[in-house]
Amino acid sequence: MGRAEERRARQRGGRRAAPKRRSRPVANGASGVNGASGASGASGKPAKSFIRRLFTWKKILGTFFGFCLLCIGSFIVLYLMVDVPTGNPAAEQQSNVYKYSDGSILARDGKVNREIVDLTKVPRKVQLTFVAAENKNFYHDHGIDFKGTARGLINTLSGKGKQGGSTITQQYVKNYYLNQDQTVTRKLKELVISLKVERQKGKDDILAGYINTSYYGRGAYGIQAAAQAYYRVDAEDLSVEQGAYLAALLQAPSQYDWAVASATGKKLVTQRWNYVLNNMVEEGWLDSAKRQSMKFPVPKDPKGTPGREGQKGYLIELANKQLEQQLMDEQGISRSDAEAKVENQGWTITLNIDKKKQTQLEKAVKSQLTAKLDKKKRRVDGDVQAGAVSVDPKTGKIVALYGGVDYFKHYVSNATRRDYQPASTFKPLILAAALEDDAETQNGKQISASTIYDGTSRRQVVANGSKVGFAPPNEDNQNYGPITVQKAMNKSVNSVFAQMGVDVGMDKVMGTAKKLGMDTEGMQAVPAQTLGSMGASPLEMAGIYATFDNHGNKVTPTIVKSAEKKSGSVQMPNPIGGPVISRTAADGVTSVLTGVVDDGTASESVAQNSQRDGQQVAGKTGTSDCNRSAWFTGYTPDLVTSVGLFGEAGKAGGKGCDGQPIKRFDHVSLKGAMGGGRVNGGGPPAEIWATYTFGVTKRSKFDLNTTQGAAVEPTETPTWTYHPTQTPSTTPSSTPSKSTTPSQTPSQTPSQTPSQTPSQTPSQSPTTGQPTGGVTDDPLNLDDQ
Incomplete structure (x- = not known):
């Protein structure tokens, strides 16, 4: 026994290790010594597979460290090769050119509104x-956020776009030295230049x-141009509250x-404004008591x-927004980056706007509305705002748009605002949901144009x-x-x-609407929505x-025909999509309308x-509660136009329908405008629509695949659902909230009464005309015409 073996024997308690035995192959797959299989080693353990021998811990760790060294080396090479370029963002900015559809x-x-100010001119x-x-x-970092940049690179490679993480230095480098492109190359350059800028500048x-x-x-x-644009002051005169808003705005x-x-x-920017000020308190930059007294500026x-x-401003605004949205969807960039890539970047943007139709729409609004308004005689005339959007249903092109009296006088586009109720223009969507789902009444009868309620x-x-x-x-x-x-x-009942x-x-009605x-984001699927109590825009309708x-094929109205610049073009999505409801359901709605x-x-x-000349037309009126909005959305086979009138307080003073003091820009009643009474959807909105449409369309008929509705001869007898047996109480059983929007009903009773006898009798029955002792004029001024 050698010394080494003796030492090992003592460690094992004096026992000598058994001699190693060479394994022998066993014929016919029989077991070897001690029952071990022929695939086992001498120790009885299975032999390592090829994969386990290939991927050992040593090799994995070696590969990992080798990769790290390669990355470090590559970054060093990149750092040495990339220089800080000459920054001159103003020279990169050019005017955008906007064209009509005919070129x-x-x-x-895009005249650049910029004035560089020294930091000493900006309050600390x-x-x-x-x-x-x-x-x-910012004051403690080295100019880069490695975690955020790595996340950005991964997101770019995986097609997920940008998800934050940039430092102020990185954003400055992107704005001043580079561009908004979301590419791996640009992100790596941003990283290197940020490190160098941190070394070169304070x-x-x-x-x-x-x-x-x-x-x-x-x-x-x-900041100087922003201070003037938002608060009419120089940067040196900005308050902390105003500065926080501008910071949040970015x-x-x-x-x-x-x-x-x-x-x-408004909710989001208010939250971010609070976030900015709260961060300042946390960092010790702002007194907590002073922070509590600050109000949103x-x-x-x-x-x-x-x-x-x-109207140019309204057209340009919508074109920019749709192009920005496409860049966001296509490149995965943030909204602020998309805006920076569109504004003053030398785009040539051709719109789908038809010059003839645009001119005709403006003339129709003037002749049927603005020429009749006189705010010196009637205060309410100063509260009337109009918006309209006209779309080719076969192509989805927005061919005309009216955003307000003048972009300089009314910055908010009435064509795209969503803060007014569409009222009974929503009713066709309920019918569409019923026809699409083959819905039934409470007594099991299928709902159709002839169903009796x-x-x-x-x-x-x-x-x-x-x-x-x-x-x-x-x-x-x-x-x-x-x-x-x-x-x-x-009759809009x-x-x-x-x-x-x-x-x-x-839930199905709101699903169909979507x-x-x-x-429908944030909308509840409740019965009150049947009165069009949500918000919607003429563009949406x-x-x-x-x-x-x-x-039934989805139409997404689009104003941008093409957008191109020296570096390339953007392909806008097809405005026409596939079917979202069946043709029979869509055509059934058209027939009824x-x-x-x-x-x-x-x-x-x-x-x-008088200009109709036999033109077939479908459409729906709408008038919201307190007469705050009035609508007509109608269409011919080749043109769809939605016209809305909105009551917006031109100045403060007086009380609204709810008895509360009126502030400027509040929603107010249109009643009395142009010297008349209630402003219904069948009044000025329909008149504007008719004057415009009949001046630009050609006579044609709807091609409908339906057997029901006013556009076709009825092929079935009416289906009864309710049969009156008693007169309703003169006292309403439920008073609607002020947010609901009922519809107009004419003064006469229906001219026809089905002759057949109903098979079922409901618990409540109506009377024709006014109920005895009933209300003769709705106290909430609810109507829908």
């Missing part, structure tokens, strides 16, 4: 608002460069611009930008034999008794469509009705118009 020039837009606490908003560790110089090169919206580049300039922001946009109204006067005003809506606590009035509390769906649509919505299922193109006109024009609430303004 003629609409506008040149205002400087810190930007640090608090974007990069709290923090104050970097912060000054950042706030002087960033885009703030309203055509303003840099995340999404257009979305957060208070003058045009939606309710969601509402910006001033924007000034007109040269080249955007009249109970048209009693304030009739309690029923579901599965129980009242649901919703009883909307018809206009002027009018009762209809038994009435077909066709006539209920013609609220009680019928409230019940129909429940029969179909409000498929057709309505933004034009797209929905264009989908009906296009036999021809009755609204020929025999219903739009007959006087549209059907009897």
Whole structure:
């Protein structure tokens, strides 16, 4: 026994190790010594597989460290090769050119609004608002965020786009030395240049460069231009509150611009404003007590930008937004980056706007509305705002748009705003859901144009034999008794469509609305929505009705025909999509809506118009509660146009329908405008529509695949659903909330009463005309015509 073996034996307690035995192959797969298989080693353990021998821990660790060394080496090479370029962002900015669909020039837009200011001209606490908003560790970092940059690179490679992580230094480098492209090369250059800039410049110089090169919206580049654009002051006179707003604005300039922001946009920018100030308190840059006393600094109204006067500004605004959205979807970039890539970047953007139709639409609004307004005689005339969008249903092109009296005088586009109720223009969507789903009434009868409902005003809506606590009035509390769906649509009978919505299922109704193109985010699927109590825009409603006109194939109205620049072009998505509802359902709605024009609430303004010349028309009127909005959305086989009138307080003073003091820009009643009474959808909106449409369309007929509705001869007898047995109470069982929007009902009863005897008897019955002792004029001034 050698010394080594003796030592090992002592360690094992004096036992000598057994001699190693060479394994022998065993014939016919028999087991070897001690039962070990022939595939086992001498120790009885299985032999390592090829994969285990190939991927050992040593090899894996070696490969990992080798990869790290390769990355470090590559980065060193990149660092040595990439120099800090000469920054001159103003030289890169060029005017955008906007053209009509025929190629003629609409506008040149993009004079750079920038004035560089020294950091000493910006109050210290205002400087810190930007640090608090974007990069709290700015004064302690080395100019880069490795984790954020790595995440950005991974997202770029995987096609997920940008997801934050940039420091102020990186954003400054992107704005001043590079561009907004989301590529791996650009991100790596940004990383290297940021490191070098940190070595070459001080923090104050970097912060000054950042706030002087960033885009703030309203055509303003840099803090000085932004201070003037939003608060009419120089940068040196900004308050901390105002600075915090400008800092918050950088995340999404257009979305957060208070003058045009939606309710969601205002909520988001207010939250970010609070976030900025709270961060300043946490960092010890702002006194907590002073922070608590600060109020949100509402910006001033924007000034007109040269080249955007009249309707041009509204057209340019929508074109920019749609192009920005496409860049966001295509490249995965943020909203602020998309805006920076569009504004003043030398684009040639051709719009789908037809010059002849655009001129005709503007003339129609002037002749049927603005020429009749006199705010010196009637205060309400100063509260009237009009918006309209016209779409080709076969191509999805927006061929004309009216955003307001003048972009310089009314910055918010009435064509795209979504803060007014569409009222009974929503009713066709309920019918579409019913036809698409083959829905049935409470007594199991399939819903169609000939189905008879109970048209009693304030009739309690029923579901599965129980009242649901919703009883909307018809206009002027009018009762209809038994009435077909066709006539209920013609006369816009609220009680019928409230019940129909429940029969179909409000979740299905709202689902159909979403498929057709309505933004239903945040909307509850409740019976009150049957009265169109949500918000919608003329653009949105034009797209929905264009989908009906296009036999159920989705139409997404698009204003951008093409967008190109020296570095390339952007391919806009096809405005026409596949079917979202069946052709029979879409055509059934169109057929029913021809009755609204020929025999219903739009007959006087549209059907009897001297320019009609036999043109077939479908459409729907709408008038919201308190007469705050009035609509007509109508279409011919080749053109869809939605016209909305909105009551917006031109100045503060007086009290609204709810008895509350009126502030400027509040939603107010249109009643009394132009020296008349209530402004209904069948009035000025329908008149504008008819004057415009009949001046630009050619006579044609709908090609409908349906056997029901006013456009075709009925092939079936009416289906009864409710039969009156008693007179309703003179006291309404449920008073609707002020947010609901009922519809108008004419003063006469339906001219026809089905002769057949109903097979079922409901628990409540209507009377024709006014109920005895009933309300003669709705106290809430609810109507829908």
